[in-house]
Amino acid sequence: MIAFENITMRFGGVAAVDRCSFEIPTGKITGLIGPNGAGKTTAFNVIAGHLRPTSGRVLLEGEDITALPAHKRQAMGIARTFQLAHEFHRMTVVENLMVAAKNELGENMLNAIFRPGQCKLQEQAAYDRAMETLRFLEIEQLKDQLAGDLSGGQKKLLELGRALMQHPKIILLDEIGAGVNRTLLGKIAEKIIQLNKERGYTICLIEHDLDYVSRLCDTVIVMAQGTLLTTGTVEEVSRDERVIEAYFGGGKYQEAI
């Protein structure tokens, strides 16, 4: 479980996230929704360690990880994808995945120069896992293409694959469906459900399409104006007047606070 405790994240004078608290339960698919500018991606960046919050704590299974840099959170089992594709564009698809595997021996510079044989076993394991992941995502035929040449949707799958390479406990998916055609969207949804139900990954996803969210998520967290609005099932929150107001309305909600 990830607990997001009373987090504030200021950029200059603007608080993108303002005294916001919520929990991402283990073993579930949780949606993080809210209008544009609600602070969803900032919240993800704080959880993944790309941003250090101005105040508040992030707990992973009860352990305070607020001060850990991003690369160390990965080792604790937090993997993510990005809203805009963040592929390694001058590397092949299979390399994009392999680089996400840990290879302690081969990533040591002196070993790389003087004892390249050392990393062979880990390299083979990384390759096998990468191929298995590509097969699971049904994009193994792309393995030798440069990632920069992929289509938008394929890049999203690639990022999902890269997240899976890291043996994560929890995967944060930031608008994995944005700009993806309907067919591929359905396929991605199927994979996400499969990952959760069959492989037990905890998943938290940011998505704008409420139908899509209701198809996937057990519970949703609704953010607006940097803070928590409500949580519940999709049904519950979509009947909540404040949510409707935040999504579609103007004045009433703002006046309320």
Place this chain on the structure above:
Amino acid sequence: MELSGILFYLISFLIMGGIYSVICLALNMQWGFGGLFNAGIAGFYAVGAYSAAIITSANTPNHVGGFDLPIVVGLVVAGTLSGIVGWAIARICVRLKADYLAMASIGIAEIIRLAVINEEWLTNGSLGVSRIPRPLEEFFTGRESEMVFFVFVWIIVAITFWVAHRLYKSPWGRVMRAIRDNEAAAESVGKDVQSFRTQSFVIGAIFMGVAGALSAHYFKFFSPDATEPLLITFLAWVMLIAGGSGNNKGAVAGALIIWAIWSMTEIITQQLPPDWATRSSYIRMLLIGLFLQFVLQRFRAGLFPEKAPKLNVKSHG
């Protein structure tokens, strides 16, 4: 020109071409793999050249030392000191984004240059360090010593290439390329970006220092004029971009081709009328610039574009 004249012209061409190849391979480790925009190559080159010069030249009252130690010791010290300077700079600057790193590294290279000119006790100031030995000088003189030096330089080029190639093929190189392509994503897959960038900056700096040492031995005399950024930093960048950054063969090819153009334009500009002669170095720059334009219009990734290394794995294994 007689045949042996041409041969020796070729050898002196290949010596300088070899020294530039080392610089280019080093820059490729920093920029080609790691995306680190080092615009202060001349600084590391100067550190290497002066360390080697002071370590290996005979004792003199003009500056510290010389210590009259073997050339191999000089090379090791040159690489080590340059690496240490690189490490110190990396500690401060490696967090900067590419363009800011470029500015910071230009500044630091200029600081090194000014220190070299002004700290006369250390470097003999603008008069330079002289009587720097070449390898096996006691056995070979004149043109023979050139031959020996040619072999010596290309052994160093081979070693540098070997290191660069090993790095490029390794998981370490893959992490560097990932960081170059997308820093945030590399962090998110658990790579300590700062540590890797520091490593690549240092290994590049070491070989830039070695290249400086080689040129000090070749010229037998080294003064601040030889660390002119136009001749070192600018040319090295043109060489790597034209040859193909991210590709070690491209780095060497770019070094040789650009150096060939540079040397040949010297022959051409010598034929110019005297009142043009003062402008010759600008004309040469212009020609190099035109060539770079030509290459980049035709081959956007350089003459030898980056290729993903062959994976050392069995498929379906």
